[in-house]
Amino acid sequence: MIKSMTGFASLTREDEQVQLTVTVKSVNHRYLDLQIRVPPALTEMESRLRGIVQNRAARGRVELGVTLQLKAVSGVSLELNESLVAALSTAAATAKREGWVESGLTAGDLLRFPQVISVKEQPADDAVWQEVCEAVVVATDEAMVALDRMRRKEGEFLQRDLEERSTGLSVLVDGIVAEAGAGDDALRARLLARVAEIEEQIEVDPVLISQEVIRWAARSDIHEEVARLRGHLEHMRQLFEEAAPCGRKLDFLIQEMNREVNTVGSKAEGRGMAEFVVAAKAELEKLREQVQNVE
Numbered sequence: 001m002i003k004s005m006t007g008f009a010s011l012t013r014e015d016e017q018v019q020l021t022v023t024v025k026s027v028n029h030r031y032l033d034l035q036i037r038v039p040p041a042l043t044e045m046e047s048r049l050r051g052i053v054q055n056r057a058a059r060g061r062v063e064l065g066v067t068l069q070l071k072a073v074s075g076v077s078l079e080l081n082e083s084l085v086a087a088l089s090t091a092a093a094t095a096k097r098e099g100w101v102e103s104g105l106t107a108g109d110l111l112r113f114p115q116v117i118s119v120k121e122q123p124a125d126d127a128v129w130q131e132v133c134e135a136v137v138v139a140t141d142e143a144m145v146a147l148d149r150m151r152r153k154e155g156e157f158l159q160r161d162l163e164e165r166s167t168g169l170s171v172l173v174d175g176i177v178a179e180a181g182a183g184d185d186a187l188r189a190r191l192l193a194r195v196a197e198i199e200e201q202i203e204v205d206p207v208l209i210s211q212e213v214i215r216w217a218a219r220s221d222i223h224e225e226v227a228r229l230r231g232h233l234e235h236m237r238q239l240f241e242e243a244a245p246c247g248r249k250l251d252f253l254i255q256e257m258n259r260e261v262n263t264v265g266s267k268a269e270g271r272g273m274a275e276f277v278v279a280a281k282a283e284l285e286k287l288r289e290q291v292q293n294v295e
Contacts, residue, residue, distance in 0.1 A: 002162070002240060004154035005029065005060035005247070009146035013139045018132050022143040024053075026151070028292055029061035037065045043135060049140050050223075058150075058245040059295045066136060081116050088113060117212045144146040151295065158293055159240055162250075165287050166236055167175040169257075172280045173229050179270040180222050220269045225260045232257045247294035254288045 010023040034053055036046050052060055092105040110116055232253050239246040239253075261284065265277035 001152065001243060002155040002159040002246065003148070004158055004293050005150045005151070005295050006154065006293065007147045007150040008079045009143045011139060011143050013135060015135070017071060017128055018135060018186045019071065019130075020136060020139055021067045022136075022139045024062065024140075024143045024147050026057060026060040026062040026147065029059065032057060032059055033061040033221055035061070035063045036080070037063070039066065039068045042066060042068065042133070042136060045136065048137065052137065052140050052144055056148050057295070059247060066140070068132070068136070070132070073100070074090045079117070084116055085110055088116075105187065149282065154223060154228070155294070158290060162287065162290055162294075163237070165283055169280060169287070170230075170233055172276055172283060173226060173233070176222070176268065176273070176276045176280065177226055179218070179272050179276055180264075180268040182270055220267050221267045222264045225264050225267070229257055229264075232260070245295045247291060250291045250294060251288070254284055254291060256273060256290075258284050 005028045008025040010021065012019070012021045014020075032054065034050060037051075038046060038049070038051055048147065049064060049066070053064055088110060090103060096103065125215060236250060236253050239249055261277060261280045265273070268277075
């Protein structure tokens with residue numbers, strides 16, 4: 001089943017310990033590009049939240065945001081970025097030694113730099129904090145389920161449109177085959193007429209003439225290209241029903257079909273062939289644009 005790459009979900013959960021909101025949205029992207037925004041207290045949970053998202057989404061730019069408001073009296077912990085402080089102190093000492101500044105950095109100066117101090121607010125009771133973390137995990141998973149449901153629903157509309165367009169392309173391929181057959185007959189007729197004119201003037205070998213006519217006709221034969229086109233269309237219909245993400249495979253198939261149509265346009269005979277080829281390329285472009293929305 002086809003899934004769209006675009007979707008949105010948001011939910012809020014509240015109990016006696018915490019009120020939290022999880023918002024997730026996704027848009028088109030060639031690969032899975034995940035952006036997570038959480039409060040500083042939940043920074044250590046980012047990898048776990050990332051795993052939850054990756055279990056539900058294989059492709060797209062996904063943005064996950066978590067807001068947290070604790071109801072119980074909270075404790076505050078401060079974490080000092082020692083490596084950053086050391087680097088700043090070294091830089092200040094160098095500046096003073098070179099005479100660029102008159103004095104080094106004070107403690108107050110250091111604290112003004114971003115990321116020197118990380119402030120984390122969490123319940124004083126570790127058991128309560130673990131419950132809060134599990135609530136965040138559960139809410140994130142529920143939000144991803146809701147997002148996946150929306151992406152599947154939109155995927156149903158995408159699949160119907162892709163099926164209709166692939167059917168239209170199949171009709172165009174049938175038209176190309178019919179027009180090519182008529183073009184081959186017309187080509188043979190023109191060649192034989194030309195040979196008859198030449199025979200009135202000079203003596204020619206019928207066997208050689210027949211071989212040359214066959215050679216010219218073979219140059220316009222498109223049976224291989226048509227067979228591959230129909231095979232790609234059948235493969236596309238099979239991908240529509242698979243459970244695994246198929247957007248990149250569909251994109252590849254459309255590229256291959258476009259190459260086959262280009263080859264047909266350069267080889268096939270027939271007055272109306274150009275019109276069929278242009279129509280097929282236009283339909284392929286519409287398919288390509290739609291496939292960019294498929295996971």
